[in-house]
Amino acid sequence: MAQQDAQNGAATENSSPTLSFLAFKPxxxxxxxxxxDAVLFYKNAFAAEEVSRTLNPKRKADQETPLVLSADLKIAGSSFVVATVDDPASLVKNGGNGVVFSLxxxxxxxxxxxxxSAGAVAEGEVVEFEGAYGGRRVGKVTDPxxxxxxxxxxxxxxxxVEV
Amino acid sequence: MAQQDAQNGAATENSSPTLSFLAFKPxxxxxxxxxxDAVLFYKNAFAAEEVSRTLNPKRKADQETPLVLSADLKIAGSSFVVATVDDPASLVKNGGNGVVFSLxxxxxxxxxxxxxSAGAVAEGEVVEFEGAYGGRRVGKVTDPxxxxxxxxxxxxxxxxVEV
Structure with missing residues (x-):
């Protein structure tokens, strides 16, 4: 598909054909x-289908630790994630009132x-997390x-990888 | 698919087989x-593909009126909408810092x-809007x-319809 420069806006389009994403989920x-409770609510209220859930690996050692780390849900074929924070105050501090778009x-x-380069602001460094299904490298940007x-x-x- | 009552949470599941949604988009x-500018940013920054845009029907009479009313975009096969408000202050007042999930x-x-009945709070009445492609009836709820x-x-x- 040929890319055309947009003529009717302040910004111009410069999509690179090499940039690709495998998934996009709120x-x-x-x-x-x-x-x-939230997962059950979305099932009851909006007929969401649970695709998978990730349990907290620390739960076995400490039964006070919450069980669900995140859950992938689907409504009308589109995915979203119920993700968790340990500290409720961080929900308010976080831009977007708790909604983060995951790519x-x-x-x-x-x-x-x-x-x-398109105008977003990088938030901190790319960090590595260990997960149940292998590590992930995660970065964050805030858009304009x-x-x-x-x-x-x-x-x-x-x-x-060479050390 | 048989529904089972959840045994491990405070809430129980009571999904009705008749409730169905045709689309879910942030x-x-x-x-x-x-x-x-926002549409161009999402194209440039995240290689979003523009599926459609709705132009403001009032624009012809008043060239000061913004042109784009909303745009449907896709990343990795998943849809989202750039929607507009005339008053920037309403972005702050609105819960979710501007993110509304559309069903x-x-x-x-x-x-x-x-x-x-699952615990959401209805916000106002269902209202009818005239659009370029016919009317829509729209309601809003805030979840717990x-x-x-x-x-x-x-x-x-x-x-x-009988009058």
Whole structure:
């Protein structure tokens, strides 16, 4: 598909054909202790279908730890995530009142650089998290309209990486 | 698919098989004057694909009126909407810092009643809007976690309706 420069706006279009994303989902953050109730609410209220849930690996050692870390849900074929924060105060501090748009990128550095060159502001560094299904590298940008986008990618196997 | 009552949470599941939604999309509200820039930003920053845009029908009579009313975009096959407000102050007043989750329902009254019975709070009455492609009936609920859901349905032809 040929790209045309937009002629009718202040900004111009410069989409790169190499930038691609594997998934886009809104994440709705809730208090960790309310995650199970929230998943049930979205099932009851909006007939959401639960695709998967990630349980907290620390739960076995400490039964006070909330069980659900996140849950992937679907309504009308579109996905969203019930994600959790341990500290309810961080929901208010967070831009977007708890909504963060999640993008899965093939190349996280290129994706963040591209977003920043388009006018987004990078929030902190790209950090690595260990998860139940392998590590993820995660970065965050805020767009010019105040919305927060989390960009992530699975960590490549470290066997091939030189130290 | 058989529904099972959830045994591990405070709430129980009572999804009705008759409740169905045709579409689910996050709407990102921006100032109407910035809508064109926002669409270009999401194309440039995140390789979003523009599916359609709705232009303001009042624009012809008044060239000061912003042109773009809303735009449907897609990233990685998932849809979102850049929607507009005329008054920037309403972005702050609005719960969700401008994010509203849009659901297209087959039966709007049943959908709102179901959401309210599950714990959501209805915001105002269902109102009818005239649009470029026919009227829509639109209602709004706030969920127990602070997120705002807009539920809408196309208006049925009035020829069959008794007065």
């Amino acid at each position: 994440q709705l953050f809730v208090e960790a202790l309310k995650a199970n 899965e990128a093939e190349d996280i550095e290129a994706a963040i650089a591209k977003a920043v 309209y105040g919305y927060v986008w989390q960009i992530s990618t699975p960590v490549k196997k470290s066997a091939d | 709407q990102l509200f921006v100032e109407a004057l910035k809508a064109n 297209e329902a087959e039966d709007i009254e049943a959908a709102i009643a179901k959401a309210v 976690y602070g997120y705002v859901w807009q539920i809408s349905t196309p208006v049925k032809k009035s020829a069959d």
